[in-house]
Amino acid sequence: MSEEQKSRHDAAESAIDELYAEAAHYHVNTGEETIHAKRVGGRWRNIKWWTASVWLVFFLGPYLRWGDRQAVLFDIPNRQFHIFGITILPQDFWMLSLVLLFFAILLAVATALAGRVYCGFFCFQTIWTDVYTWIEEKLEGNPQKRRKLEKAPWNFTKIRIKAIKHFLWIIIGALTGVSFAAWFVDAFELWGGILTLSLVGVPLIVVLLFTAGTYGLAGFLREQTCLWLCPYARIQGVMVDTTTAVPTYDFYRGEPRGRVKKGETQEESGKGDCVDCNQCVAVCPTGVDIRHGQQEGCIMCALCIDACDTVMEKLDRPIGLIRYESLDQLEGKETRAMYKRPRVWVYGAILTLALSGIAFGLSTLDAVALKVLHDRLPLFVTQSNGSIQNKYTLKVLNKTTENLEVKISASGLEGIILVGADEPVKATKGKVAPRVVFARVPRENLKAESQPIMFHIETKDGAGQVFTSQRESFFAGPKPRR
Incomplete structure (x- = not known):
């Protein structure tokens, strides 16, 4: 072994020692403690931020104007839905059923192709929790520091950090509540009522409920919402098959897992590429171990892929030990093309019919x-x-x-x-x-x-x-x- 290879090997050993020290804190959590997921950069983390930005429409959409009114306003008291230049009244609500059908089937299509990709990249619970934990990390530090702060006695420093964190959480929850209400009440009138403390009735109740709900679900329940409250986690099992591409651990390449002893090559040890560092578990927001196969707690956010690739790069091993792949591909079976899958044709037909109905309804919508x-x-x-x-x-x-x-x-x-x-x-x-x-x-x-x-x-x-x-x-x- 050359000096350069030895130096790189020692550096990798040192990095693995740190990873093993961190791994001692991670196990499957059923709600008895708070999961403090580690954050690592990477391609999938960047994709998550980009997909999360779609929700900016939720916050900014109500402030678009169309003539003398709000561009998009679901005016329930007056039974009118204004969508830019289109006004939809109760007589045209049949189109709403088609819109709901379209998005329901679209979710089924996404699940059939890539599992719970919606949960991992678009779900409001996932994204709001990600933002809340990002704030928590900025104020309290990495997972080890956060756990240490939890066990520390209450003092001025701990009270100050916790107070700032919860204040920011409540502000985000309040903005969420106001943004939701603003789709049903003119946004400027809503803010006028808030600033003058004259907001009453249903709008006030909606704002308060969404503030409390966001604060509780994203700040405290977090992954437990996905595990126990979300019905999608229960039904996804019947929507995927062996051709569905999901985050998958390559057990053929990774096993037998284990750490290579110092001075020993991987070939001599007979170990696979997985060094059992548990970083895939450390970064998982729901605390599952992807190496045990697909589980209902996995929201398929692909953060475990970023974590594993980082470790493989440090060890000079090929990345992709964990990757998006179907079970058929992993086992070397011939995968069917998209057009040969019956469910794709069924889903496609329903989507086409729903879109055709919506287009027909909008084209025949008279003033x-x-x-x-x-x-x-x-x-x-x-x-x-x-x-x-x-x-x-x-x-x-x-x-x-x-x-x-x-x-x-x-x-x-x-x-x-x-x-x-x-x-x-x-x-x-x-x-x-x-x-x-x-x-x-x-x-x-x-x-x-x-x-x-x-x-x-x-x-x-x-x-x-x-x-x-x-x-x-x-x-x-x-x-x-x-």
Whole structure:
């Protein structure tokens, strides 16, 4: 062995000694103590920060404006959902079901392909806990120092550090509560109520509940939320198979695990690449040992991959002892292409149908909508001049943000006359305005006992934009004369 190799080997031995000292503190935790996960840098840690930044939309989204209102506002009291230039009322809530279906199937697709990748990289509980523990590490130090501080007697230093930490935790929880409420109440009005101490009712309750919930779940329960409260951990087992790529320990390469004695080569020891340093456990936010195979506590955040790669680099061994890989690939089996997996086709078909339904709904979403109800008793009335009259109740739904005057007309029958449609319908914003009209048609113009009739509405907003809508109904009459 050359001097350079010997020096590098000694340095690696020293590093492994430190890792073994740390490993003594880690074991599977079922809630009896707080897990203080070690933080290591690496590719997957960087990816986690980038995916966590998606939640900036949650905090900043309510402050986007669209004209004179909030760009995205779920106004439940007034039963209106404003999404930029689109206003969705309860009559269009069927699209919400398709949106929920789309995201549910998307979660199933992600799980089938890469396991609980949502939990590891996008889940709010995971990300908020990560931020809370990051603050804890900045104030209290590494895991060893945090454990030491927990056991230390209460003094001014400990009180000061703990007070600052919990204050920052509560601030983040409060911002979370305010941000959630701001999607349902105008953000500027919400802040006005908070700053003037005049916020009451449901918004105040929501803010307080989310503040307490975030503080408790991310600050104290942490991984126990994933282990015992989250239903996804219970059902993920039926959503993955041997072709699903998940963080996997290569036991063929790693076993038999163990430390190589000083002065002994790896070949001489007969040991695998795993030196049993337990760093994969030390960095795990839920405290599981990936070397024991897949477990319900594993949120597949891939931090164990970064930890293991760091150790392998120190030992001059190939990285990837722990890596994203399916069981079939690990065992050398031929893996099926994506298009050969039946569940991919099923999931894809459902996603396509859901997206098609949402696209259709948005494309046919009118600013003003019309519903026509034909009076059934009687179906028609014969007038003194021989014309046939039908009675209808027209319901005009105004989905815009301003009051409108809507004109009504009808077509489809020769000589049709509308009675009661001379004056425009005054349609209040977000409301349904009913109007009773009578349609009269000369009897000789009727070709059948029931014929289609089309009702039209037309209006203009303050900017001069024209909105129209139409709805087909039927016109009833006696049998035609021969």
